Amino acid sequence: RTQSLIRFGQCGNQVGCRFWDLALREHAHVNKKGIYDEALSSFFQNAVLVDMEEGVLSEVLQGPLRQLFSTTQLISDVSGSGNNWAVGHHSYGSVYREQIVDQVRRAAEQCDCLQCFFIIHSMGGGTGSGLGTRVLKLLEDEFPEVCRLVTAVYPSAEDDVITSPYNSVLAMRELTEHADCVLPIENQSLVDIVSKIQHMAHTGKPGSVIKKDSTIISGQGGVAKTEKPFDAMNNIVANLLLNITSSARFEGSLNMDLNEIAMNLVPFPRLHYLVSSLTPLYTLADVNIPTRRLDQMFTDAFSKDHQLMRADPKHNLYLACALMLRGNVQLSDLRRNIERLRPTLSFVQWNTEGWKTGLCSVPPVGHTHSLLALANNTCVKPSFMELRERFVRLYRKKAHLHHYLGVDGMDVSGFSEALSSLTGLIDQYSQLDSTNTAPSQDPPRLNIAC
């Protein structure tokens, strides 16, 4: 049972590299005999790497992971997409369409059973965002029954790419319509998390020293020897992917696989944006973890400081929530914490006990246990509204529009439709929020003649 990983653009490929590196490290930890065990090998065969300029991909080919990939798995061009979604989506989309589909098909045929496509890209650029979403549509057409899970990195407001709001909103429309599940990540959140950890590591209080090296942000022990900037942030995203796939790679008493995530967390087709949080983000020097610390982990998972997006699920409305627990943690710990936290959270009226839970026995490297929380929650609304604001500010002035409209296949309706798609999505979240204020009574039951 395998997943195919397709990485687009600079972001996607860099995160992807961290993922492979950390995955290797995780499996090496578990499988002392060799680093290439069966579960992991299926991941590597099935990767397709796409970028429209050479820099990042050639690093992969020259880097320490180069033996894991063959050149056929990499598809690239030379000049890049110039941070232009239309170039990525329409121009390169048409040129490389067949090659990409072929490569994916070849990877798919290698799988005993293809369960899911994992797609990673940023939203603000041109290749990841444009070509990535074009391929998303292709995957839906060619492999309609295979789940499409997208990890999308959203730009921060201070992003240096001026047109990132255009690229993001144009891409979002595709994600809303063609992805099964999207995990939005915001660069700003990753920056905040990394700086907080580094701050803690440097100003540690006695008795609670943070181990600098075995943190979620460090790739130490992995194959790549030197760490580059952005590595720390990319490591976090890679860890997210490791946690989501842990049930597929290791055993556990309550398995939770990707199809189950897509099923349980998506009550309505378009509302499939899931906020993720990871704990712990650092390892404490003391190894004995009393129960109190375990419970703290659960509390942290719901705090806004641990979300990979600027969002506060605790103070908004949950449609559904999934918890994946890894390590030597028992069922009773899980149940106790759900009962403890449940009264502090708001769930939509028709899903008051909407928890999906999973237990995997193998923890991440350097930790005795970890928790991943995925929330379908209206807290995404403010981020989406902010994005729409930034889009509208540019669009109103028709700034930079000509770069896009000059591309074959792109016209103004693309922009207006993308905008109304985003507006519609925001409205759906607003409607749900409004149900939260009304006092809830159970709807009348079915009446049967006795």
Next chain:
Amino acid sequence: MSVVTVQLGQCGNQIGPELFSTVYEDSTGAGRKTYQESSRERFFWETSDGVLVARSVLVDMEPKVISQAVAKASKSGKWRYGEKAHFCQKQGSGNNWANGYCVHGPRHKESVEDLVRREVERCDRLAGIFAMMSVAGGTGSGVGTFVTQCLRDMYPQAFILNHLTWPYGTGEVIVQNYNSVLTLSRLYQLSDALVVHENDTVHKICSRLMNIKHISIGDINKVIAHQLGSVLQPAYTGDSPSNYSRNPIGELLSSLVCHPEYKLLSLCNIPQMSHTSLAYSAYTWPGLLKHLRQMLIANARMEEGAFKDPALYVPWLPPDGTFSLWNSPVPFNGYEKSASLVSNSQSLLKPLDNMVRKAWNMFVSRAYMHQYTKFGISEDDFLDSFTTLEQIISSYSHL
């Protein structure tokens, strides 16, 4: 008389091996030859090399749990699963009943039927088929329902007993109530009886009675296996007072399921305690039975022979049809004395009602409907299921 077990989905394939281990250990420690023979015959067959093989078919839509079950049994060196007795796929059912019932079930119908047929034909006499599954997920519930239907078609005269594990009320799977409703409504017509264990109840047994601090899924499964074992192991019954019963499932059904409207059975078993306390306890029969009756109806007045009290039972059953006593001279599973009560009563009414209420709430908002309709289960199918269950709830309420 042999029982063929069908283990379905993760839950069925986790409890199944615990059940076989329990009955194996119990029959080994017994020291009574006839008990051991009868129990072995019921659950295992023997190869020419003297290896005990479980009379079981393992079905799942992903391989990990079955591999673990098979490996664990082999490692024990005491019994194992048949080499070709399992069927699995790779992709799982995604907690989607419709995927299990409409896609996986039909796709693999022949393979599963072949496996069951082989086990059934191996039995000299079939006591019945025991299907084990959860109702919350996708395979146990969806594929399990489909398989039960096939079994009913294949063996219209056989006794089919379904063991169902109901999930924690505070959620293990978000769509668990949908999956449960779809399962229960159909199984009710297909199965002869539904033996139910609720995770919430078993969890309380582990924490309060057995004092387990960190309860794992293994702990839950062991308790369930213990309770099932106490009922399914050989016993002297009303019909067979001096030999171990040759028709255990049939007798169970005739004493408990007197009317097709009422098929929900719950189990309780005492004592349940941690192993450390076991050595220090002594029980008397009147004490145990008093306790059991207490568990059956809270606040009742206790007397000797308490179970014969007509006030406990519905007026439309003849008095000797209401209560049957089975016993066995052999101690069960390490307890010097133990007693189990299998009852067809209102004890499951509240959990059932809660389940239906939550499923209905979700249905009214049409949440998750697209996940089911894409595999072929329509809103009308849901409505039919709700109707069936409201009927069952109504019947039990009016007792």
